[in-house]
Amino acid sequence: MAKLGATAVAKGGSTKGKIVGGVIVGVIALIILFSLFNFASTDANKIGLHYGGGVIEDKKFKSIIPPGSTNKLIGPGDKIYAYPIDQRSYIIGGAGADTDNADEVTVVSKDNVRLGVRVQVYFTLxxxxxxxxPFHERIGLKTEAYEEDGWALMLQSYFRPQIDRALAAVGTQYAWAELYNNESKKAQFQTAAAKEFTRLLPAAVGGDYFCGPAYTGNNACGELSFTIQKPTPLDKGIIDGLEAKQRAELARQAQEQKNQQVNVELQSVKQQVAMLGAQGYLLKSAIESGKIQFMVIPQNGNVSIPVPTPAQTPR
Structure with missing residues (x-):
């Protein structure tokens, strides 16, 4: 009896051990399984580039991970590089994201005046x-543009030099005053600079990697939005001189208007003197000014004119 009981206990312990061991083996298997695979997700405003990175395969491009993807199964060691697909900006002289706020672009005008220019470029990838x-493989990897700091470095490295070159090439065609206070000339300058920048950028980066701000992935790429603010002389004394010159010109124009008015009045006087004579004109002027008062007396009419009574001096 005792012998049989001992055997039963031994069998029960063996069963429990097998169950625990099976659970442990299953957990280990799951850990190994999950270590062999990765899961990738992307934000709604980012697109992912899936590259192989396993021990037994090359680090080559595999697929595009669409924006807003969740838990996409990828291979062990694989990597996702995420890039923004929403509207982006590069601003020189200002504040905010993707902004080079250290300075302005310096442009030398046709008449050798140094101007500071603030620039805004709006685009999408x-x-x-x-x-x-190819953008990722030629530029993104080198600048780490898939990271926030790397993206800013990419813009600084590729956008800024081409903006400087475009403005420098176009600025010498205009006098500084034309760019400062002539909206038509400023618009021409902006259009020409945008055209030059659009030509220079693809040649510098090696392709048409950037589209206009309205690009959604399902429409035409479009041109980048390139705008400039009023070019301003770096020497503020030049502006003061221009304003003083403008004030003098306004004063001269006002004096000319006064002179023209006097001439018109003088011509009128000459015409009246020629028609009325000198005495007649003086009499007319005196009547109009109220210095001479007169009354119209009807023909054969009786008119009573009050005679003022002299005041009597009291005794």
Whole structure:
């Protein structure tokens, strides 16, 4: 009896041990399984580039991970590089994200005046696979543009030099005063600078990696939005001189208007003297000014004129 009981206990312990061991083996298997695979997710405003990174495969491009993806299964060691697909900006001289706020672009005008120019460029990244893949491999990896700091470095390295070159090439075609206070000339300058920048940027980066701000991935790429603020002389004394000159010109114009008015009045006097004679004109002027008063007396009419009574001096 005792012997049989001992055998039963031994069998029960063995069963429990097998169950615990099976659970442990299952957990270990799951850990190994999950270590062999990765899961990738992307934000709604970012697109992912999936590259292999396993021990037994090359680090080559595999696929595009669409914006807003959740828990996409990828291989062990694989990596996702995420890039923004919403509207972006690069601003020189200002404050905010993606802004080079250290200075302005310096432009030398046709008449050799140094001008400070603030520039705003608005754009989106071209998300088509045949474009964004070479962008990542040629520029993104080098500048780490898939990171926030790397993105700013990419803009500083590739956008800023081309903006400087575009403004420098176009600025010498205009006098500084034209760019400062002539809206038509400023608009021409902006259009020409935008055209030059649009030509220079693809050549510098190696492709049409950037589209206009209205690009959504399903429409035409479009041109980048390039705007400039009023170019301002770096020497503020030049502006003071221009304002003083403008005040003098306004004063001269006001004096000319006064002189023209006097001439008109003088011509009128000459015409009246020629028609009325000198005495007649003087009499007319005296009547109009109220210095001479007169009354119209009807023909054969009786008129009573009050005679003032002299005041009597009291005795």
């Amino acid at each position: 071209n998300r088509s696979e045949e474009v964004i893949k």
